[in-house]
Amino acid sequence: MSENKNPNQKQINIELDEKMAEGIYSNLAIINHSVSEFVVDFISMMPGAPKAKVKSRIILTPQHAKKFLKALNENVQRFEKAHGTIKDYEQPSIPLNFGPTGEA
Secondary structure, eight states: OOOOOOTTTOOOOOOOOHHHHHHOOOSSEEEEEEOOOEEEEEEEEEOOOOOOOEEEEEEOOOHHHHHHHHHHHHHHHHHHHHHHOOOOOOOOOOOOSSSSSSOO
């Protein structure tokens, strides 16, 4: 047994069916939050198209949002160490309209 493993740690069996394994392409994410949750909408937007559709919505607690941010940051750092810096490029501002606004 590895020294880094915690003997009291339980393993979780995570299932991934074929449909979910295909994934959903997203090239835009919109993030909103309230005091109790973060809402991340993943959107697929085609160049020149006047309309875009939310493909997936993930709702996280603030604690899980922070854990996700840390995990994503660590993975980006590992990726850049292996493959070089990811270039960020400017894109024109996109006016977004989600229809009527609501309150939770």
